[in-house]
Amino acid sequence: MKTETWILTLAAAAILTPGVAAADSNSFKDWTVVCDNLRTCQVAGFSSDDGGLPAVLRLSRGGAAGAAAKVEIDLIDSEVDLGGKPPTLLVDDRVVMTARAKRSSEAGGVTVVLDDVQVGPLLGAARNGTLLTIRAGEKDVGQVSLAGMVAALRYADDQQRRAGTVTAMVAKGSAPAARVPAPPAAPVLHAAPAVAQTGLPSKPPAAVRALGRKAECDTEPGSQGEPQAWRLSDDKVLWQIPCGGGAYNFSGLFVVVDKAGRAALASLEGVEDGLATNADYDPKTRILTAYGKGRGIGDCGESSEWVWTGDAFALSQATVMPVCRGYGYDWPVVFRAEVR
Structure with a gap:
C-alpha cells in the first residue's frame, strides 16, 4: 500500500495544458496572488500571524483593460456584531471610509463590501500603511496586515500586462488602457x-x-x-x-x-x-x-x-x-x- 499522500499540483497542471496561457501564483509577506489562464487575478491579504482579529481582504480583477477591481473583506469571527451600523475602515488608526456589510453564510461571519469608487481611495490610503482595521462603532472587529500589499498588487499588474498604463493599481504609467492586451479566450x-x-x-x-x-x-x-x-x-x-x-x-x-x-x-x-x-x-x-x-x-x-x-x-x-x-x-x- 502506498504511504505517500498524493496531491495534484494544479498550478503545474494548468501551465502544462497545451495551447493555454500559463497561470501563476506568488506570495509577498502577508499577501498572496493567484492569476488564471485568462489573466484574471485574485489577491488576498491576511491578518499577521500574531493578529488577534482575523480578517481577509479579497481583491479580484478580470484581465480586460476596463475590468474594475472588486474588494471584499471577510471578518472570520462568526460572533461579529456590527450593531446595525456600517463598518468603518481605518489605516493605521486614520479613518478612510465607511462601507456596507452583509452576513456571509460561507465564511461564517460578516463580509464588508466596497463599491467600485471606494477601491481606489482605499488602496491609495493603504499603500504606505501597515495595518487596515475594520471598526464597528467603538470596537475593532477585524484587521488585515498591509505588509506585502504593494508588492502583491504590483505583481498582479505585471501578470495582467497593466504595468505602465493608466489601468494599473500600483505600477501606473501614462500609457492608455488600449495598451493592455485582451485576455485569452477560455478553452x-x-x-x-x-x-x-x-x-x-x-x-x-x-x-x-x-x-x-x-x-x-x-x-x-x-x-x-x-x-x-x-x-x-x-x-x-x-x-x-x-x-x-x-x-x-x-x-x-x-x-x-x-x-x-x-x-x-x-x-x-x-x-x-x-x-x-x-x-x-x-x-x-x-x-x-x-x-x-x-x-x-x-x-x-x-x-x-x-x-x-x-x-x-x-x-x-x-x-x-x-x-x-x-x-x-x-x-x-x-x-x-x-x-x-
Missing part, C-alpha cells in the same frame, strides 16, 4: 453525453486489480474503502481503486476498462499516474473532482475538476490556496475552461 470543452448507470460490474476485473498492484495500491476489499464503478459510455467503465492515504487525504487510482476487458489508467489532463486525491465522479455532469488539503483544517491546498469528453478527462477548472492562513473559503481559480 471550450464538450462533455460527452450522459449515460444510464446500468449493468455495472460488482467487482473490478483482474486487469484493474493488476494496475492497482502495479501502483502499490491496497486492492484488498475494505482496507481503504470499496472500489467504485461508473459507466462512461456503452463500452467504457470507470473504476476508482482506493490507493492509500493519511489523516485527511485519501488517494484513488482511476482506471478505464473497455468492452474487451482492456484496462488503462484514466487520462486525467495534467496527471501522469491516474491518481487523484479525495476524488469522486458524477455521471450526471460527467465531472470528476479532486480536492487535496494542505493540512487538516482545509484552509489551504488545491482542487480540480475534469470533464469526460468521450476520450479523456479534460481539465475544466482548478483552484488553489497556496498559503495556510486559516481561510478555507472561496479559493482563487488558477485555471478555467468553458464546458458545453
Whole structure:
C-alpha cells in the first residue's frame, strides 16, 4: 500500500495544458496572488500571524483593460456584531471610509463590501500603511496586515500586462488602457453525453486489480474503502481503486476498462499516474473532482475538476490556496475552461 499522500499540483497542471496561457501564483509577506489562464487575478491579504482579529481582504480583477477591481473583506469571527451600523475602515488608526456589510453564510461571519469608487481611495490610503482595521462603532472587529500589499498588487499588474498604463493599481504609467492586451479566450470543452448507470460490474476485473498492484495500491476489499464503478459510455467503465492515504487525504487510482476487458489508467489532463486525491465522479455532469488539503483544517491546498469528453478527462477548472492562513473559503481559480 502506498504511504505517500498524493496531491495534484494544479498550478503545474494548468501551465502544462497545451495551447493555454500559463497561470501563476506568488506570495509577498502577508499577501498572496493567484492569476488564471485568462489573466484574471485574485489577491488576498491576511491578518499577521500574531493578529488577534482575523480578517481577509479579497481583491479580484478580470484581465480586460476596463475590468474594475472588486474588494471584499471577510471578518472570520462568526460572533461579529456590527450593531446595525456600517463598518468603518481605518489605516493605521486614520479613518478612510465607511462601507456596507452583509452576513456571509460561507465564511461564517460578516463580509464588508466596497463599491467600485471606494477601491481606489482605499488602496491609495493603504499603500504606505501597515495595518487596515475594520471598526464597528467603538470596537475593532477585524484587521488585515498591509505588509506585502504593494508588492502583491504590483505583481498582479505585471501578470495582467497593466504595468505602465493608466489601468494599473500600483505600477501606473501614462500609457492608455488600449495598451493592455485582451485576455485569452477560455478553452471550450464538450462533455460527452450522459449515460444510464446500468449493468455495472460488482467487482473490478483482474486487469484493474493488476494496475492497482502495479501502483502499490491496497486492492484488498475494505482496507481503504470499496472500489467504485461508473459507466462512461456503452463500452467504457470507470473504476476508482482506493490507493492509500493519511489523516485527511485519501488517494484513488482511476482506471478505464473497455468492452474487451482492456484496462488503462484514466487520462486525467495534467496527471501522469491516474491518481487523484479525495476524488469522486458524477455521471450526471460527467465531472470528476479532486480536492487535496494542505493540512487538516482545509484552509489551504488545491482542487480540480475534469470533464469526460468521450476520450479523456479534460481539465475544466482548478483552484488553489497556496498559503495556510486559516481561510478555507472561496479559493482563487488558477485555471478555467468553458464546458458545453
